[in-house]
Amino acid sequence: xxxxxxxxxxxxxxxxxxxxxxxxxxxxxxxxxxxxxxxxxxxxxxxxxxxxxxxxxxxxxxxxxxxxxxxxxxxxxxxxxxxxxxxxxxxxxxxxxxxxxxxxxxxxxxxxxxxxxxxxxxxxxxxxxxxxxxxxxxxxxxxxxxxxxxxxxxxxxxxxxxxxxxxxxxxxxxxxxxxxxxxxxxxxxxxxxxxxxxxxxx
Amino acid sequence: xxxxxxxxxxxxxxxxxxxxxxxxxxxxxxxxxxxxxxxxxxxxxxxxxxxxxxxxxxxxxxxxxxxxxxxxxxxxxxxxxxxxxxxxxxxxxxxxxxxxxxxxxxxxxxxxxxxxxxxxxxxxxxxxxxxxxxxxxxxxxxxxxxxxxxxxxxxxxxxxxxxxxxxxxxxxxxxxxxxxxxxxxxxxxxxxxxxxxxxxxx
Numbered sequence: 001x002x003x004x005x006x007x008x009x010x011x012x013x014x015x016x017x018x019x020x021x022x023x024x025x026x027x028x029x030x031x032x033x034x035x036x037x038x039x040x041x042x043x044x045x046x047x048x049x050x051x052x053x054x055x056x057x058x059x060x061x062x063x064x065x066x067x068x069x070x071x072x073x074x075x076x077x078x079x080x081x082x083x084x085x086x087x088x089x090x091x092x093x094x095x096x097x098x099x100x101x102x103x104x105x106x107x108x109x110x111x112x113x114x115x116x117x118x119x120x121x122x123x124x125x126x127x128x129x130x131x132x133x134x135x136x137x138x139x140x141x142x143x144x145x146x147x148x149x150x151x152x153x154x155x156x157x158x159x160x161x162x163x164x165x166x167x168x169x170x171x172x173x174x175x176x177x178x179x180x181x182x183x184x185x186x187x188x189x190x191x192x193x194x195x196x197x198x199x200x201x202x
Numbered sequence: 203x204x205x206x207x208x209x210x211x212x213x214x215x216x217x218x219x220x221x222x223x224x225x226x227x228x229x230x231x232x233x234x235x236x237x238x239x240x241x242x243x244x245x246x247x248x249x250x251x252x253x254x255x256x257x258x259x260x261x262x263x264x265x266x267x268x269x270x271x272x273x274x275x276x277x278x279x280x281x282x283x284x285x286x287x288x289x290x291x292x293x294x295x296x297x298x299x300x301x302x303x304x305x306x307x308x309x310x311x312x313x314x315x316x317x318x319x320x321x322x323x324x325x326x327x328x329x330x331x332x333x334x335x336x337x338x339x340x341x342x343x344x345x346x347x348x349x350x351x352x353x354x355x356x357x358x359x360x361x362x363x364x365x366x367x368x369x370x371x372x373x374x375x376x377x378x379x380x381x382x383x384x385x386x387x388x389x390x391x392x393x394x395x396x397x398x399x400x401x402x403x404x
Contacts, residue, residue, distance in 0.1 A: 035324035037239055111323075114376075118320045121313075121379050122237035131380045160393035164370055167390060171372030174316075177323050178333045188369060191362035195401045 020058050022048040027069030032111035036119035041065060067129045070116055073109045074137045081144055094197040097148040101166065102189055104141065105173030106182075113137070114177070141166060151200055161199050168192065222260050224250040229271035234313035238321035243267060269331045272318055275311045276339045283346055296399040299350040303368065304391055306343065307375030308384075315339070316379070343368060353402055363401050370394065 026048035030039040041062050045055040059065035081100065092100065104110065113134075120130035145162050146153060153159045172188065175181045228250035232241040243264050247257040261267035283302065294302065306312065315336075322332035347364050348355060355361045374390065377383045 033324075035320065038324060115320060115323075117376070117379055118237065118316060122235075122240060122317075127380065134380060157393045157396070160390045161397065163386070164390045164394045164397075167373035167377060168366055168370035169373065170376050171369035171374075174319070174372050174376060175369060177319055178329065178336060184365070188362045188366045191359045192366045194359070195363065195366075195397060198400070199397045 016058075019048075019050055019054060021072075023050060023055055023058055023065065024069040024072040027065050028073045028109060028112040031066060031069070031115045032108040035115045036066075036123075039066070039115075063126055063129055066116055067126075067133050070109070070113050071133055071136070073112070074140070077104065077109055078140055078144060081148075092148045092150075094149065094200070095193045097145075097150075098165065098189055098193045098196060100148055101141075101145055102169045102172055102185070105169045106176050106185070110173045111177070114174070149196075149200065158200065161196065165192070165196055218260075221250075221252055221256060223274075225252060225257055225260055225267065226271040226274040229267050230275045230311060230314040233268060233271070233317045234310040237317045238268075238325075241268070241317075265328055265331055268318055269328075269335050272311070272315050273335055273338070275314070276342070279306065279311055280342055280346060283350075294350045294352075296351065296402070297395045299347075299352075300367065300391055300395045300398060302350055303343075303347050304371045304374055304387070307371045308378050308387070312375045313379070316376070351398075351402065360402065363398065367394070367398055 023044060027039070027044045030044050030047055034043065041055055041059070042052055044065065045052045048055070055065070059068060081104075116126075116130055117134065120126040142162065145151070145166055149162060149165075151158050151162050153162070172181070172185050176185065225246060229241070229246045232246050232249055236245065243257050243261070244254055246267065247254045250257070257267070261270060283306075318328075318332055319336065322328040344364065347353075347368055351364060351367075353360050353364050355364070374383070374387050378387065
């Protein structure tokens with residue numbers, strides 16, 4: 001009976017989706033912790049508690065797994081950020097907006113993405129996929145930044161002000177790679193919140 | 203005779219210094235082009251036209267070679283930047299100062315340093331040396347930035363303005379890793395020159 005088949009298929013699909021999700025999250029964790037060289041499909045499958053065969057069923061190649069993983073986590077992050085801001089449609093204050101944008105570049109997703117970007121710069125089979133992924137994540141991050149800042153991009157210079165702020169956030173993320181840079185970062189962010197507020201008000 | 207010995211020793215020292223310098227420059231080139239994994243001492247020695255034994259005489263370990271290489275090139279860069287600015291003791295205009303600082307992060311040295319920083323985040327034997335190196339280069343770059351901008355750090359907030367600008371330059375360098383970002387970068391830099399000039403004038 002159709003009804004029984006559907007009930008039978010649904011838990012299987014759920015399990016498959018849960019396995020896929022565990023693999024994606026483990027891939028980001030491994031990439032952030034061990035870098036590209038240390039993050040093989042076997043390492044990720046073990047971390048996710050999944051067989052290597054099951055991992056390869058979901059992601060035929062290592063490149064498939066890691067580009068999907070960074071994209072998945074970026075989308076989750078983007079959904080999470082959209083909910084409090086998009087809820088009432090109001091932009092956050094400049095202060096919390098700048099803090100929120102900088103926070104995007106100091107967590108495990110940025111560490112993982114950084115490992116993937118740098119590996120792609122030396123691996124021809126990874127490079128085109130990561131370049132396309134970087135462009136997609138970049139566009140989405142810019143869209144979010146405009147929204148949380150309440151920036152009006154029809155005003156000349158505003159688009160570049162927002163872009164430069166995101167470049168700064170990326171640079172702050174890189175400065176946090178080897179040492180805990182949070183004390184310095186806090187002072188820089190406090191000063192640049194004032195500067196960005198003035199620049200956007202002109 | 204002492205005189206003869208000295209004359210005999212000098213060219214040998216010169217040759218040794220030239221070999222060392224070739225190794226350092228080759229190490230930065232290899233790191234920028236092939237990344238940490240692809241940059242072994244053998245690869246660098248071949249690129250420099252030096253035997254592996256000679257390379258190991260100068261740099262006993264791979265870590266010695268690469269940290270010395272990034273430091274050497276950073277010092278050379280710093281000397282080159284100091285000469286036109288330090289010549290008349292005058293700060294550059296904000297426009298050329300910001301362009302000059304951003305240029306520091308878009309050349310082969312930044313690409314090489316980025317590969318080393320990211321490798322260090324996953325390699326415990328590299329990490330403390332690269333952390334110390336990053337701190338030295340960071341201090342020197344900040345000092346240069348204050349000089350070319352003619353910034354007065356006794357004014358509250360100015361130190362953080364300069365730091366944020368260097369963070370932005372670092373982020374622009376990272377955005378240039380996989381694709382030629384120069385057209386976008388030029389527009390961002392033009393806008394941020396205005397913002398920084400205003401911020402420093404307050």
